[in-house]
Amino acid sequence: MxxxxxxxxxxxxxxxxxxxxxxxxxxxxxxxxxxxxxxxxxxxxxxxxxxxxxxxxxxxxxxxxxxxxxxxxxxxxxxxxxxxxxxxxxxxxxxxxxxxxxxxxxxxxxxxxxxxxxxxxxxxxxxxxxxxxxxxxxxxxxxxxxxxxxxxxxxxxxxGPLTVTAESATELPLSAEELYELLDAAVPDATTVRVGVLGRRVAERHFTADPALTLDASVLDLTPTAAGVRLTVRRRAVLAPGEGATITALRATTRARLQKEATMTVQQLTDKAGSATDLLLYTEVVRFYARQAHLLDSGQAERWADTFTEDGEFVQNARPEPWIGRAQIRERMRTGLDRIAGEGLQRRHWLGMVDLVSYDEETVTTHYYAAIYSTVENGSPQVYLSTAVDDVLVRTPEGLKVRHRLVSHDNVR
The missing domain is CATH 3.30.530.20 (START domain)
Structure with a gap:
């Protein structure tokens, strides 16, 4: 059938x-x-x-x-x-x-x-x-x-309308997607339901027990800008009906509260965005150093030298003459890596304790420790060098590059 x-x-x-x-x-x-x-x-x-x-x-x-x-x-x-x-x-x-x-x-x-x-x-x-x-x-x-x-x-x-509104806004150095992820990760309180429009907006309804309000809601709008994202926090409440004088007073106190809450939300997110910016930059710097170490330890002197600016400087307290310019840095490192390979050695650079000393939109200065291990075939790893490094990194269209590096060997005073 x-x-x-x-x-x-x-x-x-x-x-x-x-x-x-x-x-x-x-x-x-x-x-x-x-x-x-x-x-x-x-x-x-x-x-x-x-x-x-x-x-x-x-x-x-x-x-x-x-x-x-x-x-x-x-x-x-x-x-x-x-x-x-x-x-x-x-x-x-x-x-x-x-x-x-x-x-x-x-x-x-x-x-x-x-x-x-x-x-x-x-x-x-x-x-x-x-x-x-x-x-x-x-x-x-x-x-x-x-x-x-x-x-x-x-x-x-x-x-007349019983709706009361307030808003506060700021611009943050994050993308709209990054700020949305920051908002999405936050856990709302037990009286709030939160929903989101990916990368654009977060809306909340606050199910409060306040008998003076029939609606209490928030909308956080995210608008991309040339410098990052503009965050606008809009608070909205609808008053419960009452006598004229009561409504007038309630409207004023509610508007003041909503404005305070909107401003506080912007400030809290500004603080979180600052922390998030620090974390994003820190991650970017550490990944940059990891790539440098991998290039160096795999014998790619030319690609490693490309992580320096054209006028970059490589200075060591154990050597009297600095390496000036990418071309010289490339040549000297190529010679050194060929010598190490000829001796049958494998070198590994281990970096840690990375500190972002200062940074702005164009420059990052860092201080960190670097230990170099040397291993011969069938041998045990040996510490070859223990150093502290001070870098000046700059932003370029290709990403971060080293403009100046000072390597201080611990065994040289």
């Missing part, structure tokens, strides 16, 4: 609420994605992904159970019709137990300051045995969303 390819049945639901506010006020809140966390329970962030024809693609993150539960995400396509005051939506790939989900929001004026909001759903299930549970969930969520949207519209119409 042929396989049953019949599509699952489409189930429908409709919910509505009446709002004491103008239809334009209601639709203005509904069509502003930044407002969605106010009335979609557990919404952490909405990220616009661009347009496809007449549709907007958005990614939605929700934590329905707050920090204690998991975060769900999906991509929806949304079509807004401001003239008809409608918003249709459909999920590109619905999370289980749904096979598909779509619907429409309709904002219908009932008078100058009275509006009806209608929310319809059409959905299919992966397993029809989930029908009762999904129906109950849609009923509960629809009533919550409509109720929150009603409250938001009525409060905004009566007292």
């Amino acid at each position: 042929p396989a049953d390819t019949q599509a699952p049945p489409v189930h429908r639901a409709e919910h509505d609420v009446t709002v004491q506010a103008p239809a334009d006020t209601v639709f203005g809140i509904l069509s502003n994605f930044a407002q969605w966390p106010r009335f979609f329970p557990g919404t952490v962030h909405i990220e616009p992904l661009g347009t496809d024809g007449d549709e907007l693609r958005i990614q939605v993150w929700r934590a329905p159970e707050g920090p204690a539960g998991g975060t769900r995400t999906w991509v929806s396509r949304v079509a807004l019709d401001a003239r008809r005051r409608t918003m249709t939506f459909r999920q590109e790939k619905s999370p289980a137990p749904l096979a598909a989900m779509s619907g429409t929001w309709r904002v219908e004026p009932l008078g100058t300051d009275r509006t009806r909001i209608v929310l319809t759903h059409a959905y299919q299930l992966l397993d029809e045995s989930d029908r009762l549970a999904v129906d109950a969930l849609i009923d509960r969520n629809s009533d919550l969303e409509l109720g929150h949207l009603r409250d938001a519209a009525e409060h905004d119409h009566r007292t």
